[in-house]
Amino acid sequence: MSQALPKLAIVADAPAAATGSHPAAIELSQTTVTFGRGANAVPALSETSLKIRDGEFLALVGPSGCGKSTILKLASGLVRPTTGAVIVGGREVAAKALRIGMAFQNPTMLPWLTIERNVMLPLKIVQPFRASYGREKRGAFRDKAHALLAQVGLRDFAGKYPWQLSGGMLQRANLCRALIHEPRLLLLDEPFGALDQFTREELWAILQDLWLEHRPTVLLVTHDLREAGFLASRICVMSARPGRILDDSEIGFARPRNIAMTFEPDFVALNQRLRDLIVNARTGAAAPGA
Numbered sequence: 613m614s615q616a617l618p619k620l621a622i623v624a625d626a627p628a629a630a631t632g633s634h635p636a637a638i639e640l641s642q643t644t645v646t647f648g649r650g651a652n653a654v655p656a657l658s659e660t661s662l663k664i665r666d667g668e669f670l671a672l673v674g675p676s677g678c679g680k681s682t683i684l685k686l687a688s689g690l691v692r693p694t695t696g697a698v699i700v701g702g703r704e705v706a707a708k709a710l711r712i713g714m715a716f717q718n719p720t721m722l723p724w725l726t727i728e729r730n731v732m733l734p735l736k737i738v739q740p741f742r743a744s745y746g747r748e749k750r751g752a753f754r755d756k757a758h759a760l761l762a763q764v765g766l767r768d769f770a771g772k773y774p775w776q777l778s779g780g781m782l783q784r785a786n787l788c789r790a791l792i793h794e795p796r797l798l799l800l801d802e803p804f805g806a807l808d809q810f811t812r813e814e815l816w817a818i819l820q821d822l823w824l825e826h827r828p829t830v831l832l833v834t835h836d837l838r839e840a841g842f843l844a845s846r847i848c849v850m851s852a853r854p855g856r857i858l859d860d861s862e863i864g865f866a867r868p869r870n871i872a873m874t875f876e877p878d879f880v881a882l883n884q885r886l887r888d889l890i891v892n893a894r895t896g897a898a899a900p901g902a
């Protein structure tokens with residue numbers, strides 16, 4: 613029944629203080645993660661260095677259990693590095709609390725609130741919005757929620773309750789909620805894993821539109837190589853646990869991308885190359901010293 617933990621879509625808002633210089637949005641510097649100690653120690657992430665540029669859309673793919681979610685949790689500050697450092701928005705993650713919002717793969721909408729109020733929730737919690745929530749929840753904040761909902765095709769559903777929406781619609785509302793407080797960093801952990809293929813493809817286009825319009829830095833974990841190729845501007849392939857980055861490729865397909873593109877030879881070739889890397893990474897796990 614519970615084979616997998618709930619998948620997170622985490623939103624961290626890096627402080628806007630760093631002007632002038634352009635530090636990487638996220639930087640792992642010789643970072644390792646080991647869970648537990650002694651005989652129970654589980655090395656989850658081998659020494660990894662990775663710089664994600666501001667506004668980049670990076671997809672992380674790799675065999676199950678290789679440390680992908682661990683990297684997202686490092687970026688959000690939920691997990692601390694065992695060695696090395698994690699720098700988000702120019703600061704070490706643990707050094708100062710980041711603005712963080714969360715949403716789950718099975719979108720955890722509050723059933724007693726309308727979609728509009730659910731989407732506005734981060735504004736009720738996160739400063740500087742929080743201070744004016746009481747005043748703006750029927751004004752500017754509601755307009756903001758409506759604008760986002762319209763962008764994902766939910767204009768007519770703002771006043772509905774979560775149970776009145778399909779899974780795909782809820783995930784769209786979830787994306788709106790993830791973006792409403794204008795985070796500079798969007799962390800998505802298999803956000804579309806529970807949806808059927810057609811709904812998933814629809815959401816790729818919506819996420820692409822949202823990214824093109826708002827340009828947050830996105831770190832997306834996915835098992836779906838077509839999803840990675842459709843959405844990402846860069847794909848990192850990880851080895852089996854303890855993971856490290858085996859391949860790091862820029863993905864230059866023109867935008868906006870569409871589904872037809874995913875059947876073209878260049879795209880199929882990319883898919884096959886990534887697939888081979890992951891298959892080798894999985895079987896390589898059994899090899900000595902891997």
Ligand SMILES: Nc1ncnc2c1ncn2[C@@H]1O[C@H](COP(=O)(O)OP(=O)(O)O)[C@@H](O)[C@H]1O
Pocket residue numbers: 647648654655656675676677678679680681682683853
């Ligand atoms: N809190 C934890 N305690 C012990 N082991 C953990 C914990 N979280 C993850 N792991 C282990 O670390 C490895 C990497 O986990 P994870 O990053 O969730 O993998 P992925 O997201 O790539 O499937 C897995 O083998 C997992 O079992």
Ligand SMILES: [Mg+2]
Pocket residue numbers: 680681682801833
């Ligand atoms: Mg995971």
